[in-house]
Amino acid sequence: MGTLAMSGCGPAQADNSLTWYINPDNGGQAAIAQKCSDESGGRYRIETSLLPSDAASQREQLARRLAAGDSSLDIMSLDPPFIPELAEPGFLAPVPEEVAESTTENVVEGALAGATWKDELVTVPFWANTQILWYRKSVAEAAGLDMSKPVTWEQIMEAAKSQDKSLGVQGAQAESMTVWVNALIESAGGSIIVDPEATADTIELGLDSDAGVAAAEVISTIGKDGLGGPGLPTQDENASLIAFQGDSGSFMVNYPFVWPATTAAVEAGTLDQAVVDDLGWGIFPRMTADQESAPPLGGINLGVGAESDNPDLAYEAVQCIVSVENQAEYFVTNGNPPSNTEAYEDPRIEETFPMAETIRDSLQVAAPRPQTPFYNEVSTGIQQRWAPPADVDPDSTPETSSDFITSVLRGEQLL
Amino acid sequence: MTSAIPAKTTTASSTEPGPRVERDTGTGNGKTKKPQKQYSDRVRAERRLGWILAGPAFVIMLLVTLYPILQAIYESLFRFRLTAPGEREFIGLGNYAVILSDPVWWSGLWTTVFITVVTVIVELVLGFALALVMHKALKSVRGLLRTAILVPYGIITVVSAFAWFYAFDINSGYVNNWFGWLPGIDENLNWFAQGPTALFVIMASEIWKTTPFISLLLLAGLAQVPDELSEAAKVDGATWWEQMRKVIIPNMKAAIMVAVLFRALDAFRIFDNVFIMTNGAYGTEVLSLLAYRQSISRLEIGLGSAVSVLLFLCVLLICFIAIKLFKVDLAGSQGGK
Numbered sequence: 001m002g003t004l005a006m007s008g009c010g011p012a013q014a015d016n017s018l019t020w021y022i023n024p025d026n027g028g029q030a031a032i033a034q035k036c037s038d039e040s041g042g043r044y045r046i047e048t049s050l051l052p053s054d055a056a057s058q059r060e061q062l063a064r065r066l067a068a069g070d071s072s073l074d075i076m077s078l079d080p081p082f083i084p085e086l087a088e089p090g091f092l093a094p095v096p097e098e099v100a101e102s103t104t105e106n107v108v109e110g111a112l113a114g115a116t117w118k119d120e121l122v123t124v125p126f127w128a129n130t131q132i133l134w135y136r137k138s139v140a141e142a143a144g145l146d147m148s149k150p151v152t153w154e155q156i157m158e159a160a161k162s163q164d165k166s167l168g169v170q171g172a173q174a175e176s177m178t179v180w181v182n183a184l185i186e187s188a189g190g191s192i193i194v195d196p197e198a199t200a201d202t203i204e205l206g207l208d209s210d211a212g213v214a215a216a217e218v219i220s221t222i223g224k225d226g227l228g229g230p231g232l233p234t235q236d237e238n239a240s241l242i243a244f245q246g247d248s249g250s251f252m253v254n255y256p257f258v259w260p261a262t263t264a265a266v267e268a269g270t271l272d273q274a275v276v277d278d279l280g281w282g283i284f285p286r287m288t289a290d291q292e293s294a295p296p297l298g299g300i301n302l303g304v305g306a307e308s309d310n311p312d313l314a315y316e317a318v319q320c321i322v323s324v325e326n327q328a329e330y331f332v333t334n335g336n337p338p339s340n341t342e343a344y345e346d347p348r349i350e351e352t353f354p355m356a357e358t359i360r361d362s363l364q365v366a367a368p369r370p371q372t373p374f375y376n377e378v379s380t381g382i383q384q385r386w387a388p389p390a391d392v393d394p395d396s397t398p399e400t401s402s403d404f405i406t407s408v409l410r411g412e413q414l415l
Numbered sequence: 416m417t418s419a420i421p422a423k424t425t426t427a428s429s430t431e432p433g434p435r436v437e438r439d440t441g442t443g444n445g446k447t448k449k450p451q452k453q454y455s456d457r458v459r460a461e462r463r464l465g466w467i468l469a470g471p472a473f474v475i476m477l478l479v480t481l482y483p484i485l486q487a488i489y490e491s492l493f494r495f496r497l498t499a500p501g502e503r504e505f506i507g508l509g510n511y512a513v514i515l516s517d518p519v520w521w522s523g524l525w526t527t528v529f530i531t532v533v534t535v536i537v538e539l540v541l542g543f544a545l546a547l548v549m550h551k552a553l554k555s556v557r558g559l560l561r562t563a564i565l566v567p568y569g570i571i572t573v574v575s576a577f578a579w580f581y582a583f584d585i586n587s588g589y590v591n592n593w594f595g596w597l598p599g600i601d602e603n604l605n606w607f608a609q610g611p612t613a614l615f616v617i618m619a620s621e622i623w624k625t626t627p628f629i630s631l632l633l634l635a636g637l638a639q640v641p642d643e644l645s646e647a648a649k650v651d652g653a654t655w656w657e658q659m660r661k662v663i664i665p666n667m668k669a670a671i672m673v674a675v676l677f678r679a680l681d682a683f684r685i686f687d688n689v690f691i692m693t694n695g696a697y698g699t700e701v702l703s704l705l706a707y708r709q710s711i712s713r714l715e716i717g718l719g720s721a722v723s724v725l726l727f728l729c730v731l732l733i734c735f736i737a738i739k740l741f742k743v744d745l746a747g748s749q750g751g752k
Contacts, residue, residue: 060711067497067714089498173696231585233608233697242586373498376713388608388697411494411509414519414718415708 017045018314020075020321021062023300024053028334029077036320044313046075055079055175059376066091066305073305074314075321078123080114080301081369081379084196087117088373093304093311095121103322110297110366111339117371118197122303126322127330128339129298130284130362131183131253132355137280139163139250150293152286153184153218156251157227166229167222168240168252173387176236178369178379179296180253181386184215186294186367188287192378193370200374200409205402207382212398214287216386220397223389233388245275253284255298256359260335281355283362297366299339331356337363380415381405484727491721497714510721520705520722524729527701530614531682534621538678539671541622542629549630550637568627576691579620583607610698617688617699625681629674636670637663672743679733684726702726 022029033046049072051058059082065073066086078086086092100121104112111125133151140147143159160167170176182192190211194204206212222228228235229243237254241261244252252258262279265271284295302321304314320326327338328346337359338344349356370378385401386392407413454462491510495503514520545564552560567575583590583606594600606612640663648658664671686703693699695708706726710719737743 056712063498063714064711067500085498089500091498173694230603230605230608232605234585234605239586380708380712411718412513414514414517414705414722415713 016043016310016313017047018074018310018317019072020046020048020077020317021051021073022048022077023051023055023058023079025336026334028330028336031333032321032326032330035326036317039320040317044310044317046317051077055082056376059085062086063091066307069307070305071307071309074308074310075318076303076305077126077300078303080111080123080297080299081371081375083114083123083301083303084117084371085373085375086303087122091306092122093306093308093314095124095304096312096315099124099315099319103319105340106342107339108341108360108363108366110363110368111299111301113371114297114299114368115301123301124303124318124322125339126300126302127327127336128363128366129255129337130359130366131179131255131296132358132362133282133285134168134244134252134254134258135280135282136165136244136249136251136278138278139165140280147280147282150283150286152289156285157218157221157225160227160250161225163250165250166243166248167227167250168244168254169222169228169232169389170236170240170253171219171223171228171232171387171389172234172236172239173383174236175379175383177383177387179298181215181219181382182369183253183284183294183296183367184218184287185209185211187284187291188214189291190215191370192382193372196371198372200411203372203374203406203409205378205405207402207405208398211287212402213394216392216394216397218287219386219389220392220394223392228389233390245271249275251285253296256337256353256355257335259353259355281358283358283365292365294365294367295362297363297368300336339363374409377408377415378405381408384415487720487723487727490716491718491724493717495715495717497716506717510718511725513718514721514725519700520702520725522698523700523702523705526614526699527683527685527703530618530621530685530701531679534618534625534682535675535678537618537622538626538629539675541626542633542674545626545630546633546637549634564630565627567624570624572624572687573691575620575624576688579616579623579688580607580692583616607693608697613693613697613699617685617692620688620692621682621685625678629678632670632674632677633667636667636674639670640666669743672737672741676734676737676743679737680730683730683733702729 020029020033030048033048037045051061058077058079062073062076062078063082063086067089083092103124104115104121107125108128110130111128112121115121115123115125133156135147135156137147140159143163145151145155145159156167159165170180185192185206188211190209191206194206195202198204223232229248231239231243235243237257240252241254241258243249244254244258245262245265262271262276266273266276284293286293302318304311304318308314322340324338324340324343327340327343328349330336331338331343332346332348332352335353337356341360341364343349344356344360353359369375372378381404382401385397385404404413408415492505492507493503494506494509549557549561549564581587585591585603585605585607588606590606591600591602591604595602604612606616644662644666645658648662653661684703685701686707689695689699689701689704690707695701695704702722703726706719706722709715709722713719
């Protein structure tokens with residue numbers, strides 16, 4: 001009965017208790033919450049509350065709670081693309097200056113950009129995620145690719161074709177599609193949104209541009225030539241990893257979780273050690289040989305709810321959570337890379353993640369997804385028009401998707 | 416349910432067997448309305464008791480359903496985004512104009528209608544067969560049989576949706592492996608990558624899960640068909656099919672129509688299966704999902720409310736068609752007794 005009554009409308013609050021809404025992980029955030037509570041010497045006690053598993057549902061729950069003025073939202077683990085939407089109506093408590101100063105030093109550029117709205121820091125960067133290129137050394141060798149240098153999409157498409165293997169990309173009609181489209185467009189020197197701070201009526205999209213067409217060419221070729229395998233139209237990050245671990249695996253763009261997931265599968269006996277031995281990694285593929293790529297950027301930032309009863313205490317706890325030590329520990333135990341470059345100095349990291357340097361380098365050049373309060377419309381619009389990959393037409397998709405999203409934003413069409 | 420008693424009292428009042436048969440066939444055609452109009456004291460007292468018993472529930476139902484419906488209708492007249500509370504603007508029927516002029520709405524509507532029609536028809540046929548099996552089963556296995564048939568209905572829809580999804584999924588599914596010998600199915604078939612195959616899995620899951628419900632309703636109808644009728648038909652030399660078509664089915668028409676109506680309303684509001692399996696991708700968008708996307712994902716309360724109101728009107732239309740055109744009598748569903 002007691003627990004029932006308490007769960008009625010957010011956890012019951014003692015004066016110094018803080019609620020941290022976390023995204024599901026391997027228990028790392030709960031451990032940090034415990035550690036920081038202990039270290040505070042009784043000043044505060046952080047209780048974690050679990051959000052749904054995918055980013056879109058997390059946003060739905062948080063946005064509804066914030067709009068309803070829920071005061072239990074002390075600390076929130078937020079996916080960066082959704083931050084402008086929450087910052088714009090003032091749902092987030094302002095970050096105190098000294099907190100901003102102490103938590104942004106040595107933080108990678110992309111993570112800072114994701115934490116900022118209208119030139120102001122509105123959340124605190126916690127961990128940062130990025131996609132790197134994973135490959136099977138045997139396939140790259142057979143195709144005659146020199147993997148010591150960055151490769152282009154054209155090269156890996158050619159290699160997959162010549163070796164009759166599948167590329168690991170995310171072609172499902174889901175958030176991962178927007179991540180891919182954004183990375184390709186940014187890598188080609190463009191942007192999905194020209195002016196991120198524009199209103200819904202005046203927003204200008206950069207989909208229908210040379211960069212957009214180049215991105216459509218890559219996606220369409222992979223779809224039409226069957227380079228992504230039969231599972232491509234429903235393939236998300238997990239599904240592409242499973243396919244990559246199989247016989248048809250060749251090259252895959254994916255997040256660092258690939259490493260712990262693969263080694264765990266070997267330990268559990270469901271995967272051959274040979275797969276791990278054959279595994280190579282490098283920076284996200286380029287669009288053209290002479291232009292550095294802009295890999296996807298993800299991660300989690302910490303925000304404090306504007307209606308929180310104790311914003312100062314919450315920010316004190318946030319400072320503890322994002323400490324360099326905790327970020328390093330979180331990477332080692334949960335596989336989520338630090339946003340603070342200093343954390344990579346921790347010797348345990350190199351030991352657990354042999355590709356840590358590639359991840360850090362990737363984070364330095366990674367580009368965030370468009371920062372706009374209308375991110376959900378933009379992203380869903382892209383997903384509906386750019387999936388399945390085989391239906392993408394470089395001559396029309398960039399233009400039609402651009403028109404579609406614009407009219408949805410003006411309230412003239414349904415999504 | 417309660418009206419079963421007055422029906423008995425009217426038949427009981429006729430003492431001679433001759434006129435009784437006449438009256439029976441008469442009620443079947445819906446001709447004799449006279450005895451129903453002059454209520455006896457007992458019937459009137461029962462009606463009053465019925466209202467007193469059902470009244471409080473009726474009032475509470477009105478409170479909890481009418482208020483949100485009115486609120487949705489009111490909010491559908493605004494352009495209102497939850498994350499931009501300051502920009503709320505009255506636009507009259509603007510949201511409805513946007514929705515009804517949008518091909519997304521119409522394709523969602525057709526998909527929903529398609530799913531409703533196909534699943535209800537298949538469920539009705541399968542459900543009827545199952546009901547016959549349950550009805551005819553030996554007493555010793557009847558309980559076990561009913562439990563077995565009811566198991567799918569007892570499973571939470573989200574759970575069954577995941578089970579079906581993983582069974583057909585190209586990475587983890589076993590269906591391609593098991594049914595590879597069928598034409599058109601091989602290990603490279605991605606069921607959820609195009610509309611027709613995805614809809615097939617969605618509808619199959621829906622049918623598997625809710626056929627037990629229909630079969631239960633039909634079983635109740637079957638149980639109300641007096642055995643003497645089919646026995647009499649048998650004596651007259653009617654084949655099994657003739658007994659079915661001329662005696663049993665006409666006598667349980669009300670039960671069938673109630674089952675169809677309930678399932679049609681349910682099927683029209685399909686959400687879980689689509690949400691879990693495809694999330695509306697590749698031509699599997701249904702109206703509930705469309706409403707969800709506008710109100711919950713986009714937080715466009717105005718537009719989302721308008722979609723919900725239109726969805727509600729569609730459901731009302733189905734009720735109207737069923738009750739007025741097909742004359743489903745929800746109050747007295749005891750066959751053509």
